[in-house]
Amino acid sequence: MKKLNLQGKGKQIGKKSAAFALTVVLLSAILPQTIHASGVREFSLGYNDELTTIKAQMSDGALYVPLREVSKQLHLQVSGTKDKVVLTGSKHNVVIIPSKQTALSGKKSMPIKTYISAGRLMIPASLLKGTFNFGVAYDGNVSLARITSGKQKLSFSNFVQQSKPALNPAPSQPVTPAKPQNPVHTKPIYLTFDDGPTAHTKELLDILDQYNAKATFFMLGPNINSYPKVVERLVKSGNTAGLHGITHVKSKFYASPASALAEMNQDNEDLYRASGVKTTLIRTPYGSKPYFKDNYRNQVLADGFHLWDWNVDSEDWKYKKDHEKVIQSVLQQIATVEKQGHVPVVLMHDQPATLHVLPEVLKTLSKEGFTFEAIDPSMKPVNFWHDER
Numbered sequence: 001m002k003k004l005n006l007q008g009k010g011k012q013i014g015k016k017s018a019a020f021a022l023t024v025v026l027l028s029a030i031l032p033q034t035i036h037a038s039g040v041r042e043f044s045l046g047y048n049d050e051l052t053t054i055k056a057q058m059s060d061g062a063l064y065v066p067l068r069e070v071s072k073q074l075h076l077q078v079s080g081t082k083d084k085v086v087l088t089g090s091k092h093n094v095v096i097i098p099s100k101q102t103a104l105s106g107k108k109s110m111p112i113k114t115y116i117s118a119g120r121l122m123i124p125a126s127l128l129k130g131t132f133n134f135g136v137a138y139d140g141n142v143s144l145a146r147i148t149s150g151k152q153k154l155s156f157s158n159f160v161q162q163s164k165p166a167l168n169p170a171p172s173q174p175v176t177p178a179k180p181q182n183p184v185h186t187k188p189i190y191l192t193f194d195d196g197p198t199a200h201t202k203e204l205l206d207i208l209d210q211y212n213a214k215a216t217f218f219m220l221g222p223n224i225n226s227y228p229k230v231v232e233r234l235v236k237s238g239n240t241a242g243l244h245g246i247t248h249v250k251s252k253f254y255a256s257p258a259s260a261l262a263e264m265n266q267d268n269e270d271l272y273r274a275s276g277v278k279t280t281l282i283r284t285p286y287g288s289k290p291y292f293k294d295n296y297r298n299q300v301l302a303d304g305f306h307l308w309d310w311n312v313d314s315e316d317w318k319y320k321k322d323h324e325k326v327i328q329s330v331l332q333q334i335a336t337v338e339k340q341g342h343v344p345v346v347l348m349h350d351q352p353a354t355l356h357v358l359p360e361v362l363k364t365l366s367k368e369g370f371t372f373e374a375i376d377p378s379m380k381p382v383n384f385w386h387d388e389r
């Protein structure tokens, strides 16, 4: 485990759990409305110097946080499935397997307790500390916890002082449970946008945000260099950055396995300069078939890259004027892919025409219960060669 990273005068989890348990017992006598039937106590949650609307829970002397809401707040990506949830930060990831009460970090497996509360998967706050180095502190007297990224200015006790007026609901007021979010990953779908970023990516991200949707962007190096700010935004907002090469010219990109690899590596450098992150996710120009044959894949994927194509082709580049045709085609293909038991991976392009079809697609699919997820490097790649590297 990593060294615990605690800030301010926060009380260390574990150390004070005995005193804490006592506090819980005492408080339970005077504040029965804050105690759930299961003996779980609700805590307000702060992030750095701000109070959030997220509710944490204290259970058996440990602090638990709702995975989805907290991930969003901390800019961690959530992907995978309900049975195998992948939580990804800029440097580390952790796989949570609720059915086995286990978390996998790197090659390490550790037992953890998770549970469902009001439809939300609750995970121990200590997992965020151990895996991603966030600071966690709490004060049982005021039922307040705080997670810190290192950017906080207030000490924990000052934070508590600052937050007090906003806490303390009237004693007679019943606790309103946090609004249940979507059950974890009922029906994921992966939207992907190629050839960007462009002058329109900002607008594209705004639309995604409206629908609480995440997506994956396979971007070209020169475009990243032209619009570095929006690349930074998309990464920070929980979307995934992927690589699409430099030239987008068949004869150049596919000239040799070495040229393909060199373009992806250069693209990764450009991505790093813009956003501070690198990636292992690639999509080759025009898709990987027929050009990205064995010898290409052996060279490029051996370098740690994961190859992604798609199983739904919007043809949004072809029918730039016929938005309705694109929408209907996308929805039909998704229905087919779903019937076949596959998770849809949709090819779209970062271009103005796509901005006209996107809201309708997001609206319809949301109603059908899809959740729009960003591709995660730990997922099994979907590509035309069934190459799972």
Ligand SMILES: [Zn+2]
Residues within 6 Å of the ligand: 194, 195, 244, 248, 285, 286
């Ligand atoms: Zn392309």
